[in-house]
Amino acid sequence: MRFDRFMDRALYDPRDGYYERTVEQIGRKGDFYTSVSVGSLFGELLAFIFAARLEEIRAGKARLWLVEAGAHDGRLAADILGWFRLWRPADWSGLDYGIVEPSPARRAIQRRRLGAFAGKVHWFGSLAELKGARPSGVLFSNELLDALPLRRFVWRRAGGAGCWRESGVGLAADDTSFIWSESEVPIEEWEASPWLAVGRERLRELEPVLPTGFVWEHPAGAVGWWAEAANCLSQGWVVALDFGRADGLPALPERGEGSLRAFRGHHQVADVLANPGGQDLTADVDFDLIRRVGEAAGLRTAALCPQGRWFGEWLARVEAAVQRGAFPVWDAVRRRGLLTLVHPEHLGSRFQVLIQERTSCSEP
Template sequence: MIEPQRDGILMIDHPMSDSLEQTQQKLWQAITQAIRQHNGLPFSEFMRAALYQPGCGYYSAGLKKLGQDGDFITAVELGSMFAQTLARQFAEVIEMVSDPVIMELGAGSGRFCADVLTALDDMDKNGRYVPDCYLILEVSADLKQQQQQHIDTLPTHLSNRVKWLDTPPKQPFNGVIFANEVLDALPVEVFRHNNNEYQRLVLQLQNGQLVEHWHTFPADLLTQLKAKELSLPDGYRSEFIPYLNNWMAGITAPLHQGLVLFVDYGYGRDVYYHPERHTGTLVCHQRHQANFNPYHDVGAQDITAFVDFTAVAEALKAADCEVVGFNHQMDLLMGLGVENIISAEGDYSNYYAQATELKQLMMPNEMGEKFKCIAALKNLNMTLSGFKNNRLHNL
């Protein structure tokens, strides 16, 4: 693994298992080769390699990522309540459009897809709410295999509707685009504000070790950063997603009519770049422990950054979508009647499990306020039940 040393130098230590060691060695070779080839590697490209390098990045290698045996637990992995509740929001949209399709970005284990399709099927046995197709846009071959195994447990009339994509579809569709904890995994540029100028974090090699250096931003990235109109103290360090408008345009272009819904942890811009948050928002997860060293165990831990939801709203607007909702996860779930999903029938252990899941999803000190939800409509005029309590003023 890679451990930080004095003077900003980062050193390689030995991973724990032979298979993991081989994977990390391949990743390290790819990173160092890129540094030598380009005379330095921007942090965004380091993060991209650490997470997505084919065959050896965190999301590309066959490491256990989700659940109790992995590195972190998402709302989806707590149980079926999250998906059952959001299915109600999807159903409202499906009623409004023709030939409905759901497209999920980064579907994790596939559980959300399976639970949503099951919930929509249960709402109306005539198939009124079941989409014509459920598209999964997945860049990880390892996760795609896990998803396929999960989807195969569904009844045939549901599993046959699921299709996998490597890129957004070229044909337009109506319906829903959904992503849970995807935005936080998009590679970010790390910057600092120094002497009234923005500087870009670039990694170099020194005696076989990674060293942080600060370079001048290319003009296009500097324009994106300055467009945020930030007022930052000297020495302030943080992040932003480069080319977010381009990414959003590509994701939403196929949607002709429908809903775009993202759920993730983050803030509106004023809170995101608050003066007290002067070290940024980068956080890593490994074996359910958080740390703030992205150079530790590269390829064997998740690297994320909190989301600037104001930037997401701007990107949605630039992609011809109308941002209509922003709120806490607990507001979204309450608006959709999550409390009505708990069943008092059956044994007490089942009721206790549901109550525990609800608490984790809803409590402010759990996921309730940490996770935010942003909704945008495209060529569709409707009221979303999940956004009755709206916090658009926080964007």
């Protein structure tokens, strides 16, 4: 099968998929940490920034929405909702919180975690369902795009000529493990997937000098998701926080093997095809391509920068809120948490923030 299908089954198979399991995947007892694991500060900072955005678009609207996708165990939702209830009581009654969650098992986990906010949180099984509600507000995700299936291509050179071949997954001769396979990419494939062609175009100049075996990853799942998300809001921000690159240079020498990786128990696992359903699969998000997808759908890019810089730009306003008693004070734990979120050697530079905006006059 093609690799994107393998990744989809490994992560989301309704019975055996990694994210369908009820064990903890994120945090100390799980396989990896996210910014949410740092503590409630991440959610509180997002809530503060989103509240400012909601304020700007509030005029004439009875209700505004925060909509999270990839809400996982509901922890970030609880941190954001907790902050609004405590620190923005005036905004609380006009606020709705949506969660886009295709998995019934995950929805059940989130419902349990968010019991204290019953009536406030509304679930949508898909972006298509959300679009029906035509909300105004902020649609956001943290570490969702990196977990959506990607297509993987390998540059092969024979004699002077070269071509891209697509990675697939097959069974080893002993039938007990999975191995990589490769197949030709028919010309109609490039024509059928415009964003695949755009992604390749950025590499075309370099093709004559690419070494054989060079890997290029196309974020097919993330592209499809963003294109749909771009058309869900009446007005507001579409926001993605994730690790990845914004430079649009998929061919730096150190990226020759691609960025796909597997994690289990906080260790990187050498064989990404091993143990499907039992380990996380992830890859750097190609934010340059995602930005173009949003712009093609009519969104305006408001920001694309490292997470550390983005939070840094808001810190003076957060500090002013602390001083007037409108944001929790900085104790030692929160100061440490802030350092983890913004320091370039922690999450500050590896993580990017993309904000794209739909203004009321640019409705799809």
